[in-house]
Amino acid sequence: MQTRISGAAREVVIGDGQPTVLIGEGINPSGRKTLTAQLKAGSMELVRKLAMAQVQAGADVVDVNVGIAGGDQVALLPRAVLAVTETVDVPLCLDSDNPAALEAALKVYRGKPLVNSVSGRERSLQEVLPLVKEYGAAVIGLTMDDSGIPQCSEGRGAIARKIVERAELLGIPREDIVIDCAAMSVGTDVRSGLAAIEAIGRIKAELGVNMTLGTSNISFGLPDRNVLNTAFLAIAIAAGVTCPIVDIERVRPIVLAADLVLGRDNYAMRYIKAYRQRQKADVQ
């Protein structure tokens, strides 16, 4: 199944057996003081820089999140989206928990973005899916509902199915739904990694949809987080994740390696090109 999203000038195809599409998580003020301060002051300078840096590091899609305490997302999100699209030509992931902010951003976006996100909560389904339909977007469906995130793969599979069914009822095709199985930290629950991997395998087998995943939660509260994120990401890609949301610079080498060992990189061309670019950057 192929999900096609686009910026003003570039289309990205997400699909099985193809190179993994990397969504850059860098534009997100959570825990970032400078970005928070700039957004509060209404400045988009750092937003542009972060977008450029991620695309140069290999981001195929850039996630844009401007959620700050006391900030007006309805005003900020479309401004940030315009700033990013003036800077880079990759498709964007419009990331907000506020449907009015999503709509304001969808109004100014040129192309077909990924909306991040709808969940299995009734209110989310009712507010977000009609926007996705109206603006012809694709959408990330988070396997969470009013009871939270189910630990078992059956529970997450049921929410994914519900989101796909509700979307299809509105005329949103299944290929425009990208499911997020939302992994929790293995520091608090040792079963949470395996539960997410099992959910990914189950949903891939049952629904065939593309899947995203934020992989940094898995290591929350533990030391040497990068090695955990790396192992989890490689396993998640093999299990069915086709477009993870990641720290591009840190994880791109392991993703290119996973794609190569999974047969998605003919003649190792992407892998070798990225290696040469890193070498060149190290020399400079």
Added chain:
Amino acid sequence: MQTRISGAAREVVIGDGQPTVLIGEGINPSGRKTLTAQLKAGSMELVRKLAMAQVQAGADVVDVNVGIAGGDQVALLPRAVLAVTETVDVPLCLDSDNPAALEAALKVYRGKPLVNSVSGRERSLQEVLPLVKEYGAAVIGLTMDDSGIPQCSEGRGAIARKIVERAELLGIPREDIVIDCAAMSVGTDVRSGLAAIEAIGRIKAELGVNMTLGTSNISFGLPDRNVLNTAFLAIAIAAGVTCPIVDIERVRPIVLAADLVLGRDNYAMRYIKAYRQRQKADVQ
């Protein structure tokens, strides 16, 4: 399914859902000039050092290979095995393509070793399996026969089944067979990594046996080999490999990370302990 092997004083259990058992590949003269020279001169000094270094780095089992051009393995292998067992107390993997050398080593070994290896070749089955039965060992079964290593997972599955059936006919229980799916380089054939992963999944589902894998071949001829070996190993462990043969120092962190995200490390105790040991080693 649990495979139990032992040294004179220590038993190691290989099994699903348990921490991955690491077999150290370090005692192997292939491509190593100093070790080759020492073995030619009949010295076991470096063999002892390599055994100690690997166990200190976290090896659960040590592979012993003394195959040198013009060397007498029948004399060398039992000497090396005795030298290693005098130095460390972990179980050994007796690694030779010469059945007479394997028998000489089995005669002096105290405990239950892993014999590396039998293949699907008729001659190998006839020569190696009776030794495994006579000495009560466990054995690695390589999915290769007179036609080489099948590219497809069906072909490798058929050889694995043949090895298991032939072993069972002799009274060797299935749990004493550890299958090796033998991955080739993705530099020469882009499908070879995925083919190995698919074979691992198929054989795990069909036969339920433990599985080993040498992961360094996958990156032969390519740059930045460690990141490829790392990605492949994490994916292979998730697919069913329970006791890979590896460069211990390089890969132990990613294996501990894979075990943790796959729910095989309660309270992250092994992961955190190894992290603290590395920190301590860095300070010294």
